[in-house]
Amino acid sequence: MSRWRLAEVYRKERIIEFFNRSGILVTPEALELILEKNLGQMINSMITGEVMNSGYLTESQVLSILRDSSETRSPTVEIDFSSLKVNSSVDDFRRYFSDRYERIKRMILLSSRMRGTLSIGKVKRMGGKVRIVGMVSESSVTSNGHRRLVVEDLEDSIQVILMKNKPVSSEIILLDEVVGLVGSVSFGKGDPVMFADEIVRPDIPNRVAQLEGGDPVFVGSISDIHVGSKTFRKDDFRRLISWLKGGSEEAKALKYLILSGDVVDGIGVYPSQEDDLEILNPAEQYAKLSEYVSQIPEEIKVFIMPGNHDSVRLAEPQPSLSPALSREFPGNVTLIPNPYTLKLEKRNVLVYHGMSLNDMVELIPGMNYSTIGEAIKELLIRRHLAPKYGGKTPLIPSPRDYHVIEDVPDIFITGHVHSHALGEYKSVRYVNSSTWQSQTEYQRMMNFSPDPSIMTLFDLRSRNVIKKDFKS
Numbered sequence: 001m002s003r004w005r006l007a008e009v010y011r012k013e014r015i016i017e018f019f020n021r022s023g024i025l026v027t028p029e030a031l032e033l034i035l036e037k038n039l040g041q042m043i044n045s046m047i048t049g050e051v052m053n054s055g056y057l058t059e060s061q062v063l064s065i066l067r068d069s070s071e072t073r074s075p076t077v078e079i080d081f082s083s084l085k086v087n088s089s090v091d092d093f094r095r096y097f098s099d100r101y102e103r104i105k106r107m108i109l110l111s112s113r114m115r116g117t118l119s120i121g122k123v124k125r126m127g128g129k130v131r132i133v134g135m136v137s138e139s140s141v142t143s144n145g146h147r148r149l150v151v152e153d154l155e156d157s158i159q160v161i162l163m164k165n166k167p168v169s170s171e172i173i174l175l176d177e178v179v180g181l182v183g184s185v186s187f188g189k190g191d192p193v194m195f196a197d198e199i200v201r202p203d204i205p206n207r208v209a210q211l212e213g214g215d216p217v218f219v220g221s222i223s224d225i226h227v228g229s230k231t232f233r234k235d236d237f238r239r240l241i242s243w244l245k246g247g248s249e250e251a252k253a254l255k256y257l258i259l260s261g262d263v264v265d266g267i268g269v270y271p272s273q274e275d276d277l278e279i280l281n282p283a284e285q286y287a288k289l290s291e292y293v294s295q296i297p298e299e300i301k302v303f304i305m306p307g308n309h310d311s312v313r314l315a316e317p318q319p320s321l322s323p324a325l326s327r328e329f330p331g332n333v334t335l336i337p338n339p340y341t342l343k344l345e346k347r348n349v350l351v352y353h354g355m356s357l358n359d360m361v362e363l364i365p366g367m368n369y370s371t372i373g374e375a376i377k378e379l380l381i382r383r384h385l386a387p388k389y390g391g392k393t394p395l396i397p398s399p400r401d402y403h404v405i406e407d408v409p410d411i412f413i414t415g416h417v418h419s420h421a422l423g424e425y426k427s428v429r430y431v432n433s434s435t436w437q438s439q440t441e442y443q444r445m446m447n448f449s450p451d452p453s454i455m456t457l458f459d460l461r462s463r464n465v466i467k468k469d470f471k472s
């Protein structure tokens with residue numbers, strides 16, 4: 001069996017498994033068509049109610065989904081992921097949000113400002129000065145210009161008013177985020193209302209980062225390589241590989257290299273993508289990537305995470321790339337899921353491809369792609385990688401919420417948005433790891449200039465950071 005034939009068997013199994021989980025049987029003809037046209041990602045995201053109801057995905061349904069998609073989709077149409085939620089029961093959502101609520105609540109209660117926190121049900125009966133922890137389920141502005149929230153715990157909910165003349169009214173509040181609230185409850189004519197004076201976030205604790213002496217041990221971070229795209233910057237990437245092989249002091253100190261998603265460009269990720277591709281087949285794109293990675297000295301441990309262009313399901317948490325692929329890569333490569341925390345030399349390195357950064361830019365006033373570091377900080381403050389459920393980030397309501405930032409990271413790595421942002425928030429060093437792709441047609445349309453071909457080096461001992469530029 002040739003190498004990519006084997007990969008194909010794995011891909012078939014994954015497609016069948018994906019639809020099985022949704023209770024849908026894929027007919028062999030439909031499976032062939034999906035494989036032949038590399039439609040896995042696209043079909044996953046476009047399952048119609050008709051397919052859900054019948055429990056079968058047939059060849060003609062695939063063809064009609066394709067026809068619909070080419071008729072209705074313009075190049076900027078967003079993929080509708082709502083279909084992925086259809087398969088999840090109310091119980092799945094309850095478990096998912098309970099897990100998110102409980103784990104973030106525990107962090108919020110560590111704050112001394114939250115001493116004496118009670119359940120929402122209790123404070124609604126008691127009134128007076130209160131503290132609660134709740135998940136924001138509604139947010140609006142009243143006719144008088146005050147901010148009105150509805151927050152929930154696992155049993156009850158309450159209306160919360162943030163008066164426009166108080167500093168608390170300028171807080172950034174996202175739907176579905178879990179917050180601590182300090183204020184007082186009043187009983188008017190209707191239901192009890194809480195007037196909030198303060199919002200308490202789980203946040204990153206104030207602590208002094210432990211430094212270690214000795215020679216540097218570097219972890220290198222690169223992202224969004226997009227092998228297979230016509231705009232993949234091959235020359236820059238070859239220069240990076242030569243540098244890794246070059247034997248300089250810095251290169252010798254590099255022990256780990258992280259590729260945080262979109263390692264290939266894929267196909268069917270957006271309409272007419274084939275026009276932008278140099279390599280049309282994802283299997284060949286991975287083979288090409290493997291050729292590059294095989295040249296990296298074997299002493300360097302390489303970690304590869306998938307992103308929204310890779311051949312895994314789009315909804316997060318994304319599993320690691322297919323085991324069939326790992327056989328194509330050399331032995332120093334480890335495939336990791338998205339998101340994931342690596343423990344390297346006793347440091348927590350949190351890696352997340354970063355799809356939710358699109359939502360953060362959209363939801364936070366004044367935020368844009370050149371201030372992405374600010375968006376990253378907002379994730380850390382909330383101890384959650386995708387605070388708002390849904391939006392542009394498809395999430396699977398699994399019993400455990402994998403986007404809760406449980407362990408405080410020493411290093412936080414994201415990618416996806418193709419800008420380079422390096423910074424520090426409290427004891428956390430963070431980077432948005434840029435890309436190895438030149439400006440695409442779409443980015444030109446959106447007036448966005450990426451900052452490509454950069455590797456960021458973090459010294460796991462001294463916490464020093466070095467930015468290495470490989471642009472020609």
Ligand SMILES: [Fe+2]
Binds near residue numbers: 353417
């Ligand atoms: Fe991406």
